Each structure stands twice: as C-alpha cells, then as structure tokens.
Amino acid sequence: MREPSKDEIIIPEEMALIPLRDMIIFPNLVVPLFVGRERSIAALEAAMKEEHIVALVTQKMAEVQDPEPEDLYRLGTSAIIMQELKIPDGTAKALVEGLSRIEIVEFVQTEPYFRVKIKVVPEDEQTDIETEALMRNLVMQFERAATLGKPIPQEVLLATANIEEPGRLADFIAFHLNLKIDEKQQIIEAVNARDRLEKVSVFLNRELEILEIGSKIQSRVRDQLTKTQKEYFLREQLKAIQQELGIHDEQAAEMDELKAKIKAAKMPKEVNEKALKELDRLAKMPPSAAEASVIRTYLDWLIGLPWQKKSRQKFDIKAAEQILDEDHYGLEQVKKRVLEYLAVHQLTKKIRGPILCFVGPPGTGKTSIGKSIARALGRKFIRISLGGVHDEAEIRGHRRTYVGAMPGRIIQAINQAGTKNPVFMLDEIDKVGTDFRGDPTAALLEVLDPEQNFAFSDHYLEVPFDLSDVVFITTANLLETIPPALRDRMEVIPYSGYTEEEKVQIAVKYLIPKQVKAHGLTNKHMLIDEKALRKIIREYTREAGVRDLERKIASICRQVARKVVEGEKKRLKITEKNIHDWLGPSKFRYGLAEEADEVGVATGLAWTETGGDVLSVETTVLPGKGNLLLTGSLGEVMRESAQAAVSYVRSRATIFGIDEEFHSKSDIHIHVPSGAIPKDGPSAGITMATALASTLTKRPVKREVAMTGEITLRGRVLPIGGVKEKVLAAHRAGIKAVILPEENKKDLEVVPKEVKEELKFFFVNHMDQVIDLALKPAAKIRRKVPALSV
Ligand code: ADP
Numbered sequence: 001m002r003e004p005s006k007d008e009i010i011i012p013e014e015m016a017l018i019p020l021r022d023m024i025i026f027p028n029l030v031v032p033l034f035v036g037r038e039r040s041i042a043a044l045e046a047a048m049k050e051e052h053i054v055a056l057v058t059q060k061m062a063e064v065q066d067p068e069p070e071d072l073y074r075l076g077t078s079a080i081i082m083q084e085l086k087i088p089d090g091t092a093k094a095l096v097e098g099l100s101r102i103e104i105v106e107f108v109q110t111e112p113y114f115r116v117k118i119k120v121v122p123e124d125e126q127t128d129i130e131t132e133a134l135m136r137n138l139v140m141q142f143e144r145a146a147t148l149g150k151p152i153p154q155e156v157l158l159a160t161a162n163i164e165e166p167g168r169l170a171d172f173i174a175f176h177l178n179l180k181i182d183e184k185q186q187i188i189e190a191v192n193a194r195d196r197l198e199k200v201s202v203f204l205n206r207e208l209e210i211l212e213i214g215s216k217i218q219s220r221v222r223d224q225l226t227k228t229q230k231e232y233f234l235r236e237q238l239k240a241i242q243q244e245l246g247i248h249d250e251q252a253a254e255m256d257e258l259k260a261k262i263k264a265a266k267m268p269k270e271v272n273e274k275a276l277k278e279l280d281r282l283a284k285m286p287p288s289a290a291e292a293s294v295i296r297t298y299l300d301w302l303i304g305l306p307w308q309k310k311s312r313q314k315f316d317i318k319a320a321e322q323i324l325d326e327d328h329y330g331l332e333q334v335k336k337r338v339l340e341y342l343a344v345h346q347l348t349k350k351i352r353g354p355i356l357c358f359v360g361p362p363g364t365g366k367t368s369i370g371k372s373i374a375r376a377l378g379r380k381f382i383r384i385s386l387g388g389v390h391d392e393a394e395i396r397g398h399r400r401t402y403v404g405a406m407p408g409r410i411i412q413a414i415n416q417a418g419t420k421n422p423v424f425m426l427d428e429i430d431k432v433g434t435d436f437r438g439d440p441t442a443a444l445l446e447v448l449d450p451e452q453n454f455a456f457s458d459h460y461l462e463v464p465f466d467l468s469d470v471v472f473i474t475t476a477n478l479l480e481t482i483p484p485a486l487r488d489r490m491e492v493i494p495y496s497g498y499t500e501e502e503k504v505q506i507a508v509k510y511l512i513p514k515q516v517k518a519h520g521l522t523n524k525h526m527l528i529d530e531k532a533l534r535k536i537i538r539e540y541t542r543e544a545g546v547r548d549l550e551r552k553i554a555s556i557c558r559q560v561a562r563k564v565v566e567g568e569k570k571r572l573k574i575t576e577k578n579i580h581d582w583l584g585p586s587k588f589r590y591g592l593a594e595e596a597d598e599v600g601v602a603t604g605l606a607w608t609e610t611g612g613d614v615l616s617v618e619t620t621v622l623p624g625k626g627n628l629l630l631t632g633s634l635g636e637v638m639r640e641s642a643q644a645a646v647s648y649v650r651s652r653a654t655i656f657g658i659d660e661e662f663h664s665k666s667d668i669h670i671h672v673p674s675g676a677i678p679k680d681g682p683s684a685g686i687t688m689a690t691a692l693a694s695t696l697t698k699r700p701v702k703r704e705v706a707m708t709g710e711i712t713l714r715g716r717v718l719p720i721g722g723v724k725e726k727v728l729a730a731h732r733a734g735i736k737a738v739i740l741p742e743e744n745k746k747d748l749e750v751v752p753k754e755v756k757e758e759l760k761f762f763f764v765n766h767m768d769q770v771i772d773l774a775l776k777p778a779a780k781i782r783r784k785v786p787a788l789s790v
Pocket residue numbers: 327328329330331361362363364365366367368369506510511545546547550
C-alpha cells in the first residue's frame with residue numbers, strides 16, 4: 001500500500017487527541033512518541049482505525065496525570081502516525097509526523113479518549129524582503145551556534161539552508177534548540193510567520209550568548225589545563241617511560257648523592273632550605289630538561305662554597321715579621337705598618353678597622369707583601385683585578401634567569417680559595433669604572449664594609465654569604481682615581497719605588513735566585529755579575545718597580561736553560577760586556593737627559609702611574625700673531641700652567657732684556673716629547689717657564705739640572721706631589737741637581753740616603769731663583785738661536 005504524500009492528505013475535522021506531557025510536535029517533523037496512559041492508547045487505537053491522524057496537544061502542566069480539557073493548550077499539531085509498535089507491557093511506541101497547526105474548536109468526547117473538532121491554522125507562505133532578511137539572519141545565527149560548539153549535525157545545517165518557507169524554517173530551528181515547553185508552545189502559537197521568525201531569533205540569540213560565555217570559560221579552563229595538567233601528564237608519562245628504560249634509578253641515585261653533598265656542605269639554615277627546595281624542583285624534572293641543568297649548576301655552586309671551612313688561624317707577630325723580612329728587601333715603612341695592622345687584628349680577632357690599601361707603581365712588591373701576609377696568617381691567598389670592571393654584575397653576578405649566569409668575581413674567588421677566611425687582594429681598585437652599565441663601587445662598598453659584608457648578596461646565589469672573616473687588601477697605582485667613597489674606608493700604605501741600589505739588592509737576594517730556581521737551574525749553571533745587573537737596570541729597564549727587571553732576568557734564565565739542555569757544561573757568565581748577546585741592544589740611554597746645554601730645552605720631573613720620570617720641555621718662538629701652541633697630549637691643567645708660564649715671562653720682559661711686545665709679534669710653541677703619552681698636572685710649570693725664558697733670552701739651560709714645581713702668574717713657585725718618585729727618577733736618569741719648591745723640603749725625608757748623597761738640591765719659592773739656577777749666561781754658547789730675533 002502506498003503511503004499518501006503529505007500534500008494529498010486531507011485533514012479531517014474531527015479526530016482523536018493524545019495529550020502530550022513534556023513535548024511539542026512541530027509540523028513537518030518526524031518524532032517518536034511513547035504512549036503510556038490508557039486514554040492515550042485508546043486514542044491511538046481509534047486513530048489507527050480511521051485515517052491514522054491524531055491531534056497532538058500539550059498539557060499546560062506536565063505533572064497532571066489525568067488531564068481535563070482545560071488542562072490542555074488550545075493550539076497544537078495534527079500528525080500522521082507513520083508506524084505503531086505495541087509493547088508487551090501494554091504501552092505503545094509510534095512514529096509520527098507533524099502535519100499542520102490546528103486549533104481545538106470543541107471536545108466531542110472525553111472518554112474513553114479525547115475526541116475533538118479542529119480547525120487547521122493555515123500557514124502564511126508569503127515572503128517579503130524583511131522576512132527574507134529574518135530568515136537569513138536566523139540561518140547565520142544557527143550556523144554560528146554550531147561553530148561555538150552546539151552539537152548540530154551537518155545535515156541539519158544543510159537542511160536549514162534549503163528551507164524556503166519562513167514558518168517552516170522557524171519551526172525547524174526551534175525544534176533543534178533547547179527550549180522549554182512553554183517556549184516551544186509560544187512558537188506553536190505564533191501563527192504569523194514573521195512573528196515566529198522573530199521569536200525564534202530571540203531564543204537563538206540567548207542560546208548564542210550562553211554558548212559564547214561557555215566557550216570563554218572553556219578556553220580559560222583549557223589554558224590552566226595546558227599549564228599545570230599538561231605538564232603533569234607529560235611528566236607522569238615521562239616517568240613511566242623512564243622507569244621502563246631503567247633511567248629512573250640513575251636519577252634517584254643522583255638525587256641521593258646531591259642530598260648527601262648538601263648535608264656535608266654544612267650550609268647555614270636558610271641556605272640549606274633553599275638548596276633542598278631547589279633539589280626538590282630538580283627531582284620533579286626530567287633530567288634532560290634545560291632548566292634541570294641550570295638547577296644542577298646552581299646546586300654545585302652552593303655545595304662548593306666554603307660555608308664553614310676556615311684555615312686555622314695561626315699567628316705570631318715575631319714569625320710574621322720574619323716572614324715579611326724573608327720575602328722582601330727594604331720596604332721598612334710598609335712592613336712596620338703591616339705588622340701593626342696584624343697586631344690589631346690579632347687583638348680584636350675580627351677585622352673591624354679600615355681596609356689596607358697599597359698604593360704605588362707596578363712591580364714594587366704590593367702583591368708580594370699581600371702573599372706574605374697570607375703566609376704569616378696561615379691563610380689562603382687570592383686576588384682579582386678590578387681594572388676595567390664597569391658592571392656591578394661582574395662583582396655581584398647575574399640573576400639566574402640570564403642564560404649562562406654565574407656568580408660574581410667575589411664569590412668565584414672565594415670558591416677558588418675553598419676557605420671562608422682567605423687574604424683577598426683586590427687589585428687596581430683605582431681603575432674601577434662607572435658608567436651606564438651600573439656602578440660597581442656600591443657593590444665593592446658592601447664587600448669591604450664590615451658592617452655589611454657578613455651577609456654579602458650575590459645576584460646568582462640569591463642567598464647571603466658571610467665575608468666577614470676575609471682579610472681584604474686593595475691595591476692601586478694612583479690614589480686620586482680611587483672612588484672617594486671607597487678611599488674613605490681605606491688605610492693607605494704608599495709604595496714609592498726603588499733606588500738603583502735597592503734594585504740591585506732585590507735582584508741579587510730575591511729575583512735571581514727565584515728565577516734560577518723556577519727555570520730548573522742552579523748557581524752552577526749561571527752567574528749574573530753585578531756590573532751586568534746594573535747595566536740591565538739602567539739601560540734595559542726604566543721603571544720604579546722591579547717587574548721589567550724580573551722579566552729580563554727570566555729571559556736570561558730561559559736562554560741559559562736552553563743552552564744547558566743543548567749540552568752546555570760550563571758555568572755561563574753574564575757580564576756587562578756580553579749582556580747585549582742575551583738581551584739585545586740596550587733600550588734606554590743612561591746618563592743626562594740632554595747631551596749638551598741647549599737653548600729652549602729644559603728638563604722636568606713628572607710623576608706617573610709607573611713611578612717618576614724625567615721629561616724634557618721644548619719651546620720655540622716663530623714670527624706670528626701671538627698664538628700659543630701647545631703639543632704633546634697635554635691635559636687641561638698643564639695647558640693652563642703653560643699660559644701662566646708665558647704670562648710670567650711677559651711680566652719679566654724688561655729684566656730679561658727682551659722685547660716687551662714679543663708675545664704679540666710671534667707665535668710661541670711649547671712641546672713636550674713622547675707626544676702620544678697623555679700628560680697633565682701643574683708640576684711642569686717652572687720647567688715650561690724656564691724653557692721659554694731660555695728661548696727668548698738665548699741663554700742655554702744647564703743640562704744636569706732637573707726641576708719640578710707649579711708656577712703662578714706672578715712667578716711664585718708652589719709645592720707639588722710625588723717628590724720621592726721624581727727624585728728617584730732624576731737619579732735614575734743621571735741628573736746632578738734638582739730644583740724643588742721650598743715647601744717640598746720636608747718630603748725629602750723619605751728619599752733614600754744614598755740618593756740624597758748623590759744629588760744636589762735647590763729649594764726655591766720664586767721663578768726668578770729658578771732662572772738664576774738653571775740658565776747659563778747668554779754669551780758663552782751660541783747654538784740653536786731661534787730664527788726670530790727679538
Ligand atoms: P706589584 O704587586 O706592586 O705590581 P709584585 O708584588 O708583583 O708588584 O712584585 C713584582 C716582583 O718583584 C715579584 O716577584 C716580587 O716578589 C718582587 N719584589 C718586589 N719588591 C720586592 C722586595 N722589596 N723584595 C723582594 N722582592 C720584591
């Protein structure tokens with residue numbers, strides 16, 4: 001039997017009614033129906049006997065078991081029963097398809113089942129632009145709901161796109177929404193298609209909002225999941241894999257070992273806790289993780305540091321004195337100060353006083369004294385150089401978040417010492433730089449301040465380290481460039497450089513034996529005689545200390561060693577005559593700075609980082625317009641002092657018998673040779689004035705005289721610094737007489753006696769005296785007369 005097509009079905013005016021409890025049937029949709037109540041079964045059976053058509057109307061309240069007509073909505077659906085299945089318990093299941101909206105006109109009977117007279121509600125088929133827009137909007141909303149995760153099958157989505165009748169589209173979509181019964185009933189009752197579309201759209205919109213909030217919550221939850229859960233899951237998986245591969249045991253063993261090491265390191269409580277916390281983190285990580293190796297390195301640092309380890313203090317002032325003398329020649333003042341310092345240290349147990357700062361030229365034994373102090377105290381000796389340190393991080397380290405971060409130099413050095421109470425030398429504290437990378441001074445202050453350094457904080461370590469048992473010593477070449485905040489905390493001990501005699505003694509007693517031994521040689525292999533040694537000092541080195549001298553001796557030892565290995569049997573003698581075979585041609589001319597008394601060239605004395613030095617000042621006067629030309633890398637102060645020198649000479653023009661207007665008719669050029677080396681300071685003032693006066697008066701300068709002093713505009717001579725170094729330099733250079741400011745007389749006390757004996761000193765307080773002492777009368781020598789006659 002052919003089923004009649006829907007359009008052919010004629011809906012009768014009277015039919016059986018099945019009341020629905022919690023569902024609504026829409027026209028054109030097929031739904032299964034469970035029929036349980038007696039009256040409903042009777043209705044179903046009656047319908048099956050007729051046209052298979054029933055009225056399906058929903059109860060206003062689902063819980064009513066035996067509804068009366070007034071319990072039912074007036075509007076419902078007529079439906080055709082496509083299939084019926086009787087179930088043994090007496091109930092039935094039917095597949096029905098909605099046909100049309102109907103309105104109950106009248107109840108014909110209520111027993112044994114409802115029978116009603118109905119009126120079909122016609123569908124409103126017409127579409128105008130507005131309904132079209134409503135329809136499209138609805139389809140779009142529906143699709144959006146699908147993308148937001150509403151479970152809508154693909155074919156349903158496709159079907160919506162193909163429905164052309166507005167009312168039907170609204171029904172179809174309403175059916176697929178999670179609407180409450182009364183809401184669905186509102187759709188059934190919206191007879192006008194446009195009303196129905198609008199109603200559905202409102203419901204769908206609400207659904208979309210819910211979906212959107214839901215998806216936001218979802219993604220938030222998912223985010224959290226990815227962070228914690230995912231890591232956890234992965235780790236668990238990894239653990240399982242590792243267990244399978246037998247790796248886990250290795251890791252566990254490593255953890256045990258680290259734990260034991262942490263315990264053995266005897267860290268302070270706080271540090272210990274930190275270490276265990278990190279260990280715990282490590283244990284939870286796969287051993288190959290990048291982070292794991294960072295933690296491991298960190299733990300190694302914590303474990304390696306000497307939290308408790310100390311060298312046992314042994315101190316005996318007599319023994320200390322002996323050690324200092326054993327290792328060093330001379331340096332009496334230094335040794336005295338160091339012994340006093342150690343005595344105070346012995347009494348107070350802790351270093352609470354200022355930090356020792358050794359200031360002086362290179363190679364004068366600063367490091368060496370530091371090592372002896374360590375030896376006298378029975379402690380380890382470590383040193384770091386601060387030269388060129390610009391960045392606080394170099395002192396304090398980088399935070400662990402930096403790739404390849406390490407502790408700063410202080411902690412590294414302590415680690416290297418292996419004890420918490422070493423003698424710690426901070427070299428070149430005068431060369432610490434301050435710039436945009438941060439100020440290392442602040443970090444150094446913390447290191448050196450006994451009030452703070454018991455809890456020194458290193459960025460990498462993150463835990464404080466106690467530096468209060470460390471004996472700090474600093475060294476510098478110049479006092480002036482030490483940051484003032486640091487200088488305040490230091491007790492300065494000057495090292496001023498050695499005389500030739502002292503150098504000879506140091507070489508014979510210390511440097512030569514040390515180098516001979518270091519090269520695996522003995523006295524049987526070589527001998528450097530004293531004359532040769534003096535020649536090395538005078539002509540191969542020019543320094544305040546003995547560093548170069550030691551290098552030259554080492555160079556000779558190396559050559560001797562080679563000859564010995566090559567089969568040399570004789571004892572090799574290094575003499576004044578053959579020294580150039582060993583060291584090549586001499587580098588410096590020993591003797592007077594100038595070969596003859598010259599016009600326009602005066603010898604000055606300078607104080608440099610490497611000790612004292614002699615320097616010559618040359619002047620010439622050329623036709624011109626009164627320019628003052630200064631060359632030779634002169635600093636600001638030195639330039640000003642050149643101007644003062646010129647003004648002085650101008651003020652003395654009549655006395656010197658020179659043209660008073662010389663400065664406006666000529667250009668003056670003052671040059672200080674060794675042009676590449678920067679020079680500064682006021683102490684060349686009188687030298688420049690002397691050279692200029694010599695040029696203008698054509699009186700030569702006595703070549704065996706050297707001078708130093710600041711000059712004022714009116715020719716007063718003011719005191720200068722670095723007298724000892726300057727005098728030693730003059731002595732080294734073979735100068736015979738030195739002109740010094742009167743006020744510097746007292747500084748000669750510290751100059752070694754043998755030097756004072758060999759030099760003549762003149763003390764002046766006015767430039768006129770300098771001219772008298774340094775210049776020869778004009779008539780005798782007529783060399784190098786300047787081109788311009790004035
Ligand atoms: P600084 O630290 O002042 O630059 P060093 O301590 O390194 O100088 O000294 C350089 C070398 O000279 C070292 O081998 C040191 O032992 C030696 N030396 C310096 N002064 C003396 C001295 N007074 N007695 C013995 N050796 C010395």
